[in-house]
Amino acid sequence: MSKLLEFVTGQQDALLRDLEQLVNMDTPTGSKQLVDQAIQVVVARFQELIGGRAQWIPQEKYGDQVKLQYGEGTGQILLVTHIDTVWPEGETAKRPFRKEGQRLYGPGIFDMKCGLLQGLYAMHAVISQSAPAKNIVLFINTDEEVGSPSSRRWIEEEAVKSDAVFVLEPALGASGKLKTSRKGVGRFALEIEGVSAHSGINHNEGVNALEELAHQILYLQGLTDYGKGSTVNVGIAAGGTAVNVVSGQARAELDLRIESMEEAERLSDLILNASPVLKHTKLNVRGGIVRPPMEQVMSRDLFASAQAIASELGFSLEETSTGGASDGNFTAALNIPTLDGLGAVGHGAHALDEYVELDSIALRCALLAHLIQQQVKPSN
Numbered sequence: 001m002s003k004l005l006e007f008v009t010g011q012q013d014a015l016l017r018d019l020e021q022l023v024n025m026d027t028p029t030g031s032k033q034l035v036d037q038a039i040q041v042v043v044a045r046f047q048e049l050i051g052g053r054a055q056w057i058p059q060e061k062y063g064d065q066v067k068l069q070y071g072e073g074t075g076q077i078l079l080v081t082h083i084d085t086v087w088p089e090g091e092t093a094k095r096p097f098r099k100e101g102q103r104l105y106g107p108g109i110f111d112m113k114c115g116l117l118q119g120l121y122a123m124h125a126v127i128s129q130s131a132p133a134k135n136i137v138l139f140i141n142t143d144e145e146v147g148s149p150s151s152r153r154w155i156e157e158e159a160v161k162s163d164a165v166f167v168l169e170p171a172l173g174a175s176g177k178l179k180t181s182r183k184g185v186g187r188f189a190l191e192i193e194g195v196s197a198h199s200g201i202n203h204n205e206g207v208n209a210l211e212e213l214a215h216q217i218l219y220l221q222g223l224t225d226y227g228k229g230s231t232v233n234v235g236i237a238a239g240g241t242a243v244n245v246v247s248g249q250a251r252a253e254l255d256l257r258i259e260s261m262e263e264a265e266r267l268s269d270l271i272l273n274a275s276p277v278l279k280h281t282k283l284n285v286r287g288g289i290v291r292p293p294m295e296q297v298m299s300r301d302l303f304a305s306a307q308a309i310a311s312e313l314g315f316s317l318e319e320t321s322t323g324g325a326s327d328g329n330f331t332a333a334l335n336i337p338t339l340d341g342l343g344a345v346g347h348g349a350h351a352l353d354e355y356v357e358l359d360s361i362a363l364r365c366a367l368l369a370h371l372i373q374q375q376v377k378p379s380n
């Protein structure tokens with residue numbers, strides 16, 4: 001057994017106590033007060049276990065972000081995690097942390113409170129072995145579930161100082177695949193102006209904005225190209241004021257997913273320059289790419305290291321790509337090697353049956369610790 005695995009196995013009971021405490025605290029993204037309270041608990045554990053520096057990044061709307069740091073030197077390794085969950089206040093009272101057989105249940109346990117603690121304990125394990133030759137930074141995001149509006153710039157600021165980024169989002173599937181590429185995301189809104197008129201008296205003088213919207217929806221959905229991994233989804237559409245009025249206005253919102261920056265640019269261009277089909281309608285499209293794609297090339301070397309470490313630890317590791325985005329999209333887009341899915345093994349992110357596999361915790365924690373150790377060991 002590797003020393004790091006031995007160490008984290010010895011710490012597992014402590015980790016599980018922390019996990020129970022953290023899962024039983026509601027941390028909906030929208031509640032600054034609750035998120036701030038949970039962050040305090042994590043920082044206190046960090047101080048007890050590791051004793052490094054905690055730097056607060058105050059926020060008005062969302063919980064304060066925190067940067068937990070240990071080490072010296074100019075090099076840096078960044079671990080990215082988030083403490084916010086999609087679950088509302090009161091959820092943990094309804095279904096608190098529980099263990100059933102080899103599975104641990106509770107709101108946000110898989111996405112990603114267990115991963116957060118695995119990161120903390122992996123850091124603890126590495127430091128317990130020797131002084132790192134680089135800074136190790138654990139960044140705790142508080143608004144990931146709404147697209148990281150207040151944290152993005154801080155994550156990017158830390159990423160550009162880093163030699164590698166490890167994202168503690170959950171692994172995929174029963175075998176715990178790592179995520180080596182993620183699609184990018186674009187968001188667009190369309191406003192259509194037609195000409196309203198009485199549908200009985202002067203139908204011919206009106207131009208129905210909903211009819212134009214129908215053309216636009218078919219056009220936009222038609223931009224989907226599964227072969228290139230590009231999808232367009234018009235998820236919201238609305239318009240009109242009354243059944244006997246030729247509708248003067250309509251609107252829609254769409255979600256774009258792409259695998260490469262090339263596709264991001266090509267499709268953004270087509271969407272933003274969509275032109276009206278009906279005469280006398282005005283079409284206004286706004287929006288753009290909100291998360292760039294995480295392209296596989298940015299994960300290749302780190303994934304090879306992870307596979308080698310896993311086989312030493314006695315398990316095999318696979319990679320996968322996903323249509324869902326994470327903070328890894330931001331760091332990879334800055335050309336910083338990024339490996340994602342290094343958190344918990346389990347199932348059911350954002351679902352009621354969300355769980356984590358107990359047997360996987362020490363192994364995944366050790367895998368991460370070895371990856372960090374490889375990066376921060378002195379070169380001589």
Ligand SMILES: [Zn+2]
Binds near residue numbers: 082111112144169170
């Ligand atoms: Zn997550």
